Amino acid sequence: MHADTEERPSPVAGRGLFATAAIPAGTEVLRPAGAVHEEGPVNHACDPNLGWRGDALVTLRDVAAGEELLVDYATGTADRTYVLRCHCASYRCRQMVEGTDWQIPQLRRRYAGHWAPDVQALIDAEPA
Secondary structure: OOOOEEEEEOOOOOEEEEEOOOEOOOOEEEOOOOOHHHHOOOEEOOOOOEEEEOOEEEEOOOEOOOOEEEEOHHHHOOOOOOEEEOOOOOOOOOOEEEOOHHHOHHHHHHOOOOOOHHHHHHHHHOOO
16 A cells, blocks of 8 residues: 555545545555455545556646545456446446446546556457
């Protein structure tokens, strides 16, 4: 984990990962050992401030001190059985996050270059 982060209680769900100082866009924050949606400490949001770069989660934009670090779980899974009910406050909230969301054209554009490697491989294998 990045030195300027800490786990603490989250208003999103249980515990979360928070910035303790400002973190610039493009900064590596965490290299998860497994699926983020299974092991934590990063919670989900439909308008996240984290995305994938290789095997690491990086900031998609500048993050302010005190801000919770959040990732769209759809960017890290292609498990067809995965379903999460979401009630985030974002205007982009999809209500349901599914393991097939990588197939949604709007999400492909929004997260271009920021998918987990296995999901990116599926996207790259699709005909243009």
